[in-house]
Amino acid sequence: MKTFRTRLTLILMSLVGVSMLAAGLTMAQVFKDSHIRALEENMAREINLLESTFAFIPPDRPDAVDYYTDRARELDRLTDSRVTFVTLDGKVIGDSEMLPGEMDNHAERQEIRSAAGEAVGSAIRYSETIGQDMLYVAHRVKSDRGFEGYIRLSMSLEAVGKEMTKGWYLMAGGLLLLFIAAALVSYRVASGLTKPLEHITRVANRISRLDYDARVNLDRKDEIGQLGHAINGMADSLQQQLKVIHDNEDLMQSVLANMTGGILMVDTSGNIALINREAERILHLRSDQVLGKSYQELKRNYEFMKFVEEGITRKEFLREERNLYSPEERIVQFDGVPMFEDDGSYRGMLFLLQDVTDIRRLEVMRSEFVANVSHELKTPIAAVKGFAETLLAGGVKDEDTKRSFLQIILDEGERLNRLIGDILELSKIESKRVPLEYAPVHLKELFDSIFEMLDPAARKKSIVLLQGVPEHLFIEGDEDRLRQIFMNLLSNAISYTLEGGRVKVEAEVLGDGDEAEKVRITVTDTGIGIPKKDLPRIFERFYRVDKARSRSSGGTGLGLSIVKHLTELHRGTIRVESKVGEGSSFIVELPFMQYHDAES
Structure with missing residues (x-):
């Protein structure tokens, strides 16, 4: 994020620098053009002044060249400009710096051609004579004293260049100060944009590391503030959903751990995906030994492994009771339930294990109890029935024998009564219907x-x-x-x-x-x-x-x-x-x- 801040700052500074440089160049060009234009206008006014005050003579006089040359030099001293007198045909008849006879015909010079009409002609070009850029301004004049031609003033642009250089220095200093100020502002702007983004990025990274308590603390109403509020809302939603998931997972784990029956799930790849505590106890193994591994890891419990294999092969409901020896003998009921989604896709097999050893033992005890009660009741009833039948048949005449038979009947009746009483008593005690x-x-x-x-x-x-x-x-x-x-x-x-x-x-x-x-x-x-x-x-x-x-x-x-x-x-x-x-x-x-x- 610091790299991003630096890049953003550089981009802003570059934009500001380019804008300022373009503005400076434009201003310099405008300044130069306006300065040259002012010189042109000033020189044009001077030519107009000369036209109205200068004492012209006909150019065909023998002393005309010397006259105009002397006057040009005097005017040069007064106006600090080179002065040139040119006839309509382009012949130079006077110049403040060179002898007219040594100068070329000026009829084709740009400023002369531009001034052929009533306008003021101007041109800027390099002077071979002086070795500098010169500004030439010419105007056609006509005197009632017989002169008709052009008065041309020229001035070196070196002074303009010096002024421009001075202006450049001043402008460069101003631009530098302005650039420094712009750089500071750019850094502040970049920081104002990137610091909240850095904070949002740190919070997002914490959320990605499952720290759902992380929140964005920004008091802003702009798009960045809205982004922070959106991330906080996302974190709240994730935290709530995660809590629901954890609560459901804890509930499921609690249900699985406290079920009285064992549960083992095998996925479509034949690997054990789930096993609860009761299944671990029944199968005498630990979950970390088999989770994620093939069901064939259950080979110590061969009977159950074969049942699992059959369930995976058939993919239908199965139920069997088998004896396990680990080390004591136990009777375990196996249920295999195929798991299908609503779209019919197969998800694996769920196996339920129920230790029914005690239930089967109680069933055996109940059968034995019924058999024992029947046997215990049969003996006194048979005795009572036998002796009563003998007495009723009249086969016993002796009174002592009769009394003996009746005593036996009484004793067996009392025994039968005690037996029934004890059975009822035991039944009440076992059903916890005996209030203490x-x-x-x-x-x-x-x-x-x-x-x-x-x-x-x-x-x-x-x-x-x-x-x-x-x-x-x-x-x-x-x-x-x-x-x-x-x-x-x-x-x-x-x-x-x-x-x-x-x-x-x-x-x-x-x-x-x-x-x-x-x-x-x-x-x-x-x-x-x-x-x-x-x-x-x-x-x-x-x-x-x-x-x-x-x-x-x-x-x-x-x-x-x-x-x-x-x-x-x-x-x-x-x-x-x-x-x-x-x-x-x-x-x-x-x-x-x-x-x-x-x-x-």
Whole structure:
């Protein structure tokens, strides 16, 4: 822009210089012409004066040449001009500087020919005699004393040249001063034009570098000011559009990142153009490893790569479920959707990945649950039906046998009632339709009441019930549900502990006094223990380690599942540690305080 300013200044100065030079030359020529014209007019007046005052004599007198020569020299001294007397035929009869006899005939001289009429003739030419440019002015005169011819005055133009040189110096000085002033004005004008343009250019460059906060600060109403306002308007529009684009991009990225399903897009070249966080997790890869690369980079996930290849080849909607092993087995549903524009042009394939492992596992669990419920219901119903049919047929006459059959029918009916009750209870708990009423619970009193209820069953098997619960330990919870949790755990411990065994409850505080404090309650028995292979499934519905013993004890197989769900409703955890033949420990950890705004 500085180069442009310099060039503009030079152009303006050149224009001013050329204009001033042309004006100077014109003025000089006009000055010269006007000066020469003034000399001509002055010399013409002098000739007219001579015509009226000069004492002419006839040119044919013998002394005429000497007379006119002497008079010419006298007039030369008076007028400071060369004086020449010429007859009508062009013969010189008197001259102030040369002898007439040595001079040529002047009839063809320009000034003589021009003065042949009544006008004043003039000419400028170089004089060989004097060696200078001369101005010649001639006029035809006629005297009543017998002279008829021309009086010619001539003057050297050297004086005019000196005046012209002086004028040139004065004019050159004036022009130089004027040129300097014009140069300063040109620089100011160029700066006034280029500085705003420099500012606009800097702002435009900042905008091109994505600095959309840049603005043109010009308080002008001319075209440059309008240009600045237009650039500011463009920057405002770009900034607004960019904000919308960024907001939409952030929204899209947020949606993609938080989708529960994976998304992967392959463009028309077979390169991966888009992949979200869930797809990275499912496929065990990072976006920077595959973005912009061929879909064949998915070869670690061979099943998915083959699905992608099929979708790209067929360009139609596809859906499949396949097993992935990376490293654990997972069931993933693949959807391939072709992307077409409104004009029918193909843009690529969009692949959706949905991990349906948990859904399929729940479906299997639901099927197993239905099968288990059917099996569990079938046994007591079959017993009730069989014994009732026997009694109705009248095949039993003995009263003791009848009473025994009726007792079995009653026991199986109660078992069936407990089973249905537990199923309904578990259903309500799993659907979170069990409202918990939180209140401070004194653990020592809670376990005292549970031990009192279970003491008859423990005495029947000579099992010792021990308690290690601090006296002043309180937690916040639903007392009825806590009672249900520990009643189940202690009942199981008594049921699976052999005669003469021991069941113990201990409670200890975890944490350092902050809000994250918990209490750990451990129910330990010296029973038969749980095999290691059964530990992961111990809290599943209807899962029994010793199925024959469980049914004989009247258990429904839902107790531990209910315990687990109730513990989780209290935001607690439960786990089990066990060795076969040595006993088991069920460890429950519960927070001291509950969040009352949570779902019950």
